[in-house]
Amino acid sequence: MTFTLEPSYDDNPRLQDLVDRLRGYLRDELLPYERAHGITPESPLDRPTLEGVWKRSRELGFYGVSLPPELGGQGLSLYGLCALKEELTASGAALSHSVLGDLGGPLRVGSVLRYATSQQVERYLMPVIRGERACCFSLTEQDAGSDVRRMTTTATPDGDGYVLDGKKVFSSAAPFADFAIVVVRMAGEDETYSAFLVDLDTPGCTVLDGEIPMSGQRMEGDLVFDGCRVPAANLLGEIGQGLRIGIGRITLNRLLHCPSLIGAARRAWSLSVRHASTRVAFGQPLLALQAVQHKLADMATDLYAARSMVRETAAKADRGENISVEANMCKLFTAEACFRVADQAVQIHGKAGLTRGHEVEQIFRSLRMFRIVTGTTEIHKNAIAKGLV
Numbered sequence: 001m002t003f004t005l006e007p008s009y010d011d012n013p014r015l016q017d018l019v020d021r022l023r024g025y026l027r028d029e030l031l032p033y034e035r036a037h038g039i040t041p042e043s044p045l046d047r048p049t050l051e052g053v054w055k056r057s058r059e060l061g062f063y064g065v066s067l068p069p070e071l072g073g074q075g076l077s078l079y080g081l082c083a084l085k086e087e088l089t090a091s092g093a094a095l096s097h098s099v100l101g102d103l104g105g106p107l108r109v110g111s112v113l114r115y116a117t118s119q120q121v122e123r124y125l126m127p128v129i130r131g132e133r134a135c136c137f138s139l140t141e142q143d144a145g146s147d148v149r150r151m152t153t154t155a156t157p158d159g160d161g162y163v164l165d166g167k168k169v170f171s172s173a174a175p176f177a178d179f180a181i182v183v184v185r186m187a188g189e190d191e192t193y194s195a196f197l198v199d200l201d202t203p204g205c206t207v208l209d210g211e212i213p214m215s216g217q218r219m220e221g222d223l224v225f226d227g228c229r230v231p232a233a234n235l236l237g238e239i240g241q242g243l244r245i246g247i248g249r250i251t252l253n254r255l256l257h258c259p260s261l262i263g264a265a266r267r268a269w270s271l272s273v274r275h276a277s278t279r280v281a282f283g284q285p286l287l288a289l290q291a292v293q294h295k296l297a298d299m300a301t302d303l304y305a306a307r308s309m310v311r312e313t314a315a316k317a318d319r320g321e322n323i324s325v326e327a328n329m330c331k332l333f334t335a336e337a338c339f340r341v342a343d344q345a346v347q348i349h350g351k352a353g354l355t356r357g358h359e360v361e362q363i364f365r366s367l368r369m370f371r372i373v374t375g376t377t378e379i380h381k382n383a384i385a386k387g388l389v
C-alpha cells in the first residue's frame, strides 16, 4: 500500500466512485450545513437534525452501504467501509458519525443482525436501515466495564416474557434512540447472559442523560430498568448467548473504530501542516524547522502503519478469516498511534492547540478516549496474549 495522506483507489473504480461521492457530499453539503447552523462536535444533538442526515445519506446510498442488497445495502466490503469511514472523520464534519450509521444506525446494529428472527428484522432492524428509527447498545454498567461479567442488571422469566431490573450506563446514542440491544444476566443464574431488544418507551424503562465525556460530545445516556416487561419475542438469539452476541459485535466494532481514529488523526496532520506553513517563528515558517518536520514524519509514519494493518485485517475479515486477535492488535495500535499524532499536532500548534474549542484540541480530547472506549489498551493486550499463547 503506497502512502498518501488522501488515499486513492485506482485499482477499484467502484470504491473510488463511492469515496469521491462521499467527499463531495461532505464538502458541498454537510460541512456547509454545519457551518450555517453553528454545529460543532460539542453541540447538543437533536433528533430532527440527525434524521435529516440519515435520510439524505440513505438517498445517496451511504447509509447501510455495507449491508447485503436484500437488506437495502450495496454489500460493500469491510475494506471499502474502512475507506469511507476514514474519509468521514478526515473531513472534520461534526455529524460524520451519522452518515454511515455509526451512531444509532446500521453500523450500531452491526453483527447482531445474524441473530435476529425475521420478525425482529422487520420490526426493529429494517426501520433502522431505512433511517426511521435508531438504536443503542447497552452492556456497560457503573461497576461492570472491562469485566462485563460483574453486571447486575437481570432478566427474570415472567409468563411469556421477561422482567428487566437494573441500570446500564454510557450507552452511545441512547438519548435519541428508539430501542436498545441490552445484555443482561439471567436472574438466579451465575453465568448466563442474554440479549434483548427493548423499546425505550416501554413502561419501567427510563432514559437518563449520561455523563458528558472529555470529548464534550453529548451522545451517551443511561438506561434504568425498573420492572420493565419485555416480550419473549424480543429475546435476541437464545438464552445464554448474550455475551457471545455482545462481544462478537464488539470484536468487529473494535476494527471498525480504527478508520475513524485514523481519519481524525489525518485531519490533525493536515491542520498541523497548514499551521506550520503559515506560523512564523524566528524569521521562518515552522515548517522550515527540521524538528517540526520530524514531528510530521513521525505522525505520517504512525498513520501509515495504522492504516496498513487495519486495511489488511479488514481484507482478511472480508475473506471470512477469523480476526479476533488482529482486531485487538489494530485497535490497540491505532488508538495509541492516533493519540500520539494528536499530541504532536497540539505541540506544533502551540498555545492555539491548547485553546478550548480549537479543532486540534477537540481531536486530542476525542482521540484520548479511544484508549479506553470499546476496550481499553490493557484489555486488548490481554486478548492478544490469550489468543496467541
Ligand SMILES: Cc1cc2nc3c(=O)[nH]c(=O)nc-3n(C[C@H](O)[C@H](O)[C@H](O)COP(=O)(O)OP(=O)(O)OC[C@H]3O[C@@H](n4cnc5c(N)ncnc54)[C@H](O)[C@@H]3O)c2cc1C
Residues within 6 Å of the ligand: 137, 138, 139, 140, 142, 144, 145, 146, 147, 169, 170, 171, 172, 173, 213, 220, 369, 372, 373, 374, 375, 376, 377, 378, 379, 382
Ligand atoms: C464515550 C463513551 C462511550 C461508550 N459507549 C458505550 C456503549 O455504547 N455501550 C456500552 O455498553 N458501553 C459503552 N462505553 C463503556 C466503555 O466500553 C467502557 O468504559 C470500557 O469498556 C472500560 O470500562 P470502564 O470504564 O468501566 O473501566 P474499567 O473496566 O474499570 O478499567 C479501569 C482500568 O483498569 C484496567 N483493567 C481492568 N481490567 C483489567 C485487566 N484484566 N487487565 C489489565 N487491566 C485491566 C483497564 O484497562 C483500565 O485502565 C462507553 C464509554 C465511553 C467513555
